[in-house]
Amino acid sequence: MSAYREMNRDSIGAELSSLRRRYQQMQQKGLMLNISRGKPGADQLDLSRGLLSVISESDSLLAEDGTDCGNYGVLEGIPEAKRLMADILELEPEEVIVGGSSSLNLMHDCVSIGYLFGYPGGTGGWGKEENIKFLCPSPGYDRHFSVTEHFGFELVVVPMNAGGPDMDVVEHLVQDKSVKGIWCVPKYSNPEGKTFSDETVRRLAAISPMAPDFRVFWDNAYAVHDLFPSEPDTLLSLMAELKSNGRQDMALMFTSTSKVTFPGGGISAIGASRANIAWLKKHFAPQVIGYDKINMLRHAKFLPDLEAVKKHKAKHAAILRPKFDAVLKTLDKELSGLEIASWTQPRGGYFISLDVMDGCAKRVVELCKEAGLILTGSGATYPYGMDPRDANIRIAPSFATADEVKTASELLALCVRLAAAEKLQAE
């Protein structure tokens, strides 16, 4: 098939008629599909069932340092859980606070602490200033953007390049004192599945923001979420780079086991310099006596070290790969050569990012919906839900079965073509 742009009016008309017939046939199937949510599928959850029995009625609840996990105390978490999360974040256990079941909650709390009290090196709460801004590499994770929007930050879009956020833009924007931080998903980014290049990490570690307590919010949500465990993407350690620049206070790091064990039932962590950890502990102390240590102990027993995590994640990868494959093969088969769409080929994470013809994403999502396929709302990957090009669509293939994903991808590809043909005919 040739590129749509090169087709004449009659050919486009014929293509549109053909696509409409196919679309009507799909509609008649009464499909009920959903590839909108970055949730593991039931088969993935089953991999972690052992976690449910790893501590039973007769087992000790003592952590390795003697802490009774069944009683109050220990704000920063038990040693074995700190070590596990530190290994995932490539930090020292002293640089980690283990949290509850939601890393989003920790990120929210860290934004809140910045808003109310600022961070070491700064001059107090960011919220005391008139106009505060946060950098949002986009497309990105809508829930990140929502946190800073909720606190009233102006969300500033930073384009994503192949190797991560456009660092020319970042270096320029941080010269504005009102810019207080940047959201990053550095490995297998949401939604593009991109891993920040070494150059990006080095340049990020070398920025000199005007705001003295600017913080990089480094959400390493997919640190161990390789689709090809024998050939994982490698991410340079931001903390190591920061330390060698004497700037170790500039980053706050996050991860969780939500997509390792049970989403919303796992454990989470903050990683940061000792100065930041001390600051965070001071500000967390009035908020919580300590997070759920029984669940920390469960996780540390079920996943005693990074090697165990990697073995466990390899089983996830084996389940996920066919689903990603189903999307990629279908898009390739249906859309290659038409020059109306491009998409990412992630080597990990939970998403594939699809760019359709400018001005067509909303229409594609709508067409899919009317034929029984729920996609992430168009625009969701941009601050304020506004995709300036109306082009980006996030595909989340994990929750549905591989067969469903294949059907969903066929319908999606059809709708991408239909929307493009509609647009070209209307031009």
Added chain:
Amino acid sequence: MSAYREMNRDSIGAELSSLRRRYQQMQQKGLMLNISRGKPGADQLDLSRGLLSVISESDSLLAEDGTDCGNYGVLEGIPEAKRLMADILELEPEEVIVGGSSSLNLMHDCVSIGYLFGYPGGTGGWGKEENIKFLCPSPGYDRHFSVTEHFGFELVVVPMNAGGPDMDVVEHLVQDKSVKGIWCVPKYSNPEGKTFSDETVRRLAAISPMAPDFRVFWDNAYAVHDLFPSEPDTLLSLMAELKSNGRQDMALMFTSTSKVTFPGGGISAIGASRANIAWLKKHFAPQVIGYDKINMLRHAKFLPDLEAVKKHKAKHAAILRPKFDAVLKTLDKELSGLEIASWTQPRGGYFISLDVMDGCAKRVVELCKEAGLILTGSGATYPYGMDPRDANIRIAPSFATADEVKTASELLALCVRLAAAEKLQAE
């Protein structure tokens, strides 16, 4: 023994010498005792070991409405957990959000929401005003006071009467628009073990604060924590009273299973009117996808209804009563008639409150410490850690064994006498 105040100088001198000899003997025992912490003892924790096995590897993780507790979603919690927590709070399930393992965290978050955004009926975030205040019935719970201190509220002491906070004072103070809320532990209060009288609850439900979004923070931490389950204190339903006044939005209620199952490993809840619940869900949505539903399911299976909770708590009571008895009998034996101390006789909760001679609490805590007994820091039960009379001491008999509690109480009583005699001799 006669009242110390009625003894002449010689008699006090002789008493002091005798007490000092006994104190030296106690010091030589090399005691290491701690009655400072409101933590359940190991025997109490063992009562909940069944919780650890109530969901095992092969069990379903589906909630009764089909929600997969092992995956993301459902901000307000699963139906069976909402029902359980609603029953404890005497509310409807629709009036409840089930949280994570810390009700303190929920209270902190609710203060934060008020500070940043205010509540329905108000004019926006409390923090936008110059000078904001929070009422602190005292003696009270130090961690409550710390939350509002952290946000910069001025903490205003309200005296505690036999039936709860002095309502004349509360009614007067809420005429100040800068007063945004009041902390209450309405049943078996911390540290006095007092239950608010019907009159207190009715008057509280009838106040007309100047701040339009004033909120009663009703921490019903000890709702089911009766020491005498067949004759529990009864607490009038604040929500029922508020509803009959059309003022149901004025309270935010909290409870948790921290002292029912595992402290820091249980589940927590907010109870509130539908309007407040909607407001809270809107402000929690950017913060968290949902709290740990697996732990909610565990709790709902282990404690399927209020009857099960009461049976379970009766076992706790049987363990706690001898410890409370040991304190009360010892204080009675050693201090009755001396007119240098008074103490509460709680019928539930976790604490006994001891008032020593004015100006002596710090000295008593110090004397105890030097003989090997750790008490809650003097002043801790007052805002800013400042007890204006330097008289209140919180006794937490739950964590130590009954024998240890007996020895601790003997030492404590001795130190109360010693500090009083020292003071009288110096006068």
